[in-house]
Amino acid sequence: MPIGWIDLLRAEAVALLACAGGFVVLDTLRRRAAATPADGGSVFLFDGDRLIDCSPSARLLLAALDAEPPEARRRLQEHLAHHLPDLTDRLTQLDREGRVQMTSPSGLTVEASLHGGITRIALDSDAPGQDALTQAAQSAEIARLRRIVQHAQTPLWEEGTAGEVTWANPAYVRAAGASAPQWPLPHLFPQDGPVNLASGWMHAMRQAQVGTAWPLDRAVLAEAQLREFRQTLARTFADLPIGLAIFDRQRLLQIFNPALMDLTGLPPDMLSSRPSLFSVLDALRERALIPEPKDYRHWRKQMIDLEEAATHGRFEETWNLPGGQTWRVVGRPHPDGAMALLFEDISGEMTRTRRYRADLELGQSVIDAMTEGVAVFSPSGTLVISNAAYARMWDDDPGTIVAEVGIGTLCARWRAATAPSPLWAEVEHFAVTLGPRTGGQGTLHLLDGRRMECRFTALPGGATLVGFQMHEAAQKVARYG
CATH class of the missing domain: 3.40.1840.10 (YNR034W-A-like)
Incomplete structure (x- = not known):
């Protein structure tokens, strides 16, 4: 081996x-x-x-x-x-x-x-x-437990088989309103749950005939303050012209204001029953107060997207309703997963906007019908509006330019297309001058030999109008030549 x-x-x-x-x-x-x-x-x-x-x-x-x-x-x-x-x-x-x-x-x-x-x-x-x-x-442990029980601020007690109080600590005695134990002690907590005592609110709980209670004063006070806060919010929201609906994290309606009922026509008993978000939206759909899509499935998906967008604070839409009304609907997230929807009737605002746009289009049509080329500048010297005659005279349409055009830029273009003249310096200075002003006029010669009459005058609000008119002889040559 x-x-x-x-x-x-x-x-x-x-x-x-x-x-x-x-x-x-x-x-x-x-x-x-x-x-x-x-x-x-x-x-x-x-x-x-x-x-x-x-x-x-x-x-x-x-x-x-x-x-x-x-x-x-x-x-x-x-x-x-x-x-x-x-x-x-x-x-x-x-x-x-x-x-x-x-x-x-x-x-x-x-x-x-x-x-x-x-x-x-x-x-x-x-x-x-x-x-x-x-x-x-063992004696030390018993003494320690006795000290803890005696100095505990929480009422502790033991009950017999018939439910009578057989032992209690000093906190229980104080809650009963007695300075020293008096047997039999009163039964302060006939059942588990909150109890309103003379010393305040307390919550009781039993297990194996041993009872424990703890104060609820802060919780009751907090609940009262919350209730008062909700009432304050309700009174504040009552004066708002915008319909308000606040849903909790389970998407149940918790707060709404009278404007929501006036705007939507939803009955108060239905809103007071804390309906879900989709129940409210379904009720609005039945009243034709939601833009109607092609199919109901698409509508449900749209409402799910609404909830998700409102939860992240990204939802804001304009609803054109079948009845001719226009609503602005805004979704905003709230703490603890809650969500608020705001419904505002902007039909009047949209009507005014449409009327304003129509007036602008009408005004543009009017100045486009003029034979005089017109350019209007703001008090800061920025071009605001011009007409079709101006575009034909200078072969330039400012409406096609996205950026703002100033009086200095246009004066440089006009100066380059005409014979030297001190009139352009006067026009540029006049357009940027604030306060009372006196307009003027003059004759210009284009590089091709044609003559042009130019006038500049003040408009209300500090604006300036510059007008261009081809000389009558030049117009006849252009017309009959």
Whole structure:
């Protein structure tokens, strides 16, 4: 057999012996833990911070400390530190000393030892009878709970099988209006839920015949303030000429104003029943108050798009209704997922806009019928309007130019098409002069030999009119030549 195999077998044998030795040590420690004397001592075995075994009395102590196995060592050392303040520091020396023993003034003895990585902590007390340390821990826990219950600002009580109050803490007594317990105590909370007491609103809840109550004053006050705020909003919205409908995150109607009823004709009882958004839109569709698409499916998709766009604050449309009305509909998002729709009748505004556009078109038609070329400038010297005769004379139609054209630019064009004349400087200065002005006129000679009469005059509001008229002889030559 090669030497390497012999060495490998020897290493495995050593490892098995070490494991066996560890099991022997652990088993010895377990037997030592089980061999706890009958005088109430407690023994704990820890592998690092992990509890691996303990005696029955030790289990009672851990239960009294409410210590789960993962935190058993920490809770035990915290509890023992009340009796032996130096215990934690001494336990850190176990790796060097191997064994530590301490006794408190009350007669508690703690012995800790370390063997094969296993820590053994044994507790013993000089007090006679049952484990005094466990009793002390239980008494401390009871005292702690009693202090918490006595100083709790939340009413706590216990009920008997017949529903009578059998125990209550001071907060319950104060809520009952008594300075000292008077038995039987009054039954303040006949059922779960909010209760209006003389001291304020409270909410009660029971579980296993134990009752708990907590104050609702802030919640009731907040609800009252919210109700008052809604009433204020309702009074404010009542004076708005725009129809308003506010839907919550479930898209149920929560707030509406009288203008919505006047505008849509929807009955108050229908709106007060908190209908859904689509129910309101369906009702508007039945009254022909929504632009009618080709098919209902397309309309539903359009309304879904409306909801999504309004949620993101992007919805604003003009609805031309079958009855001749025109509405502006705006959707706006609100906090907490709510949404508001605003309906405004802009029929009059649209009528005025159409009339204004018609007047502009009529005015343009009138000046286009004139033989005189006309160009009108704003007080800042920007071209506002010109007619067809102007376009023919100068072979230039400013209406085809998107950008604004100023008096300086046009004067440069006119100057380049005529013989030198001081009249253009006068026209340019006149058009940008503010205040009272006196117009003028003059004769110009085009480069092709024709003569042109030019006049400039002030218009209301600071505007300027510049007119061009071909000389009569030139007109006759152009007409009969």
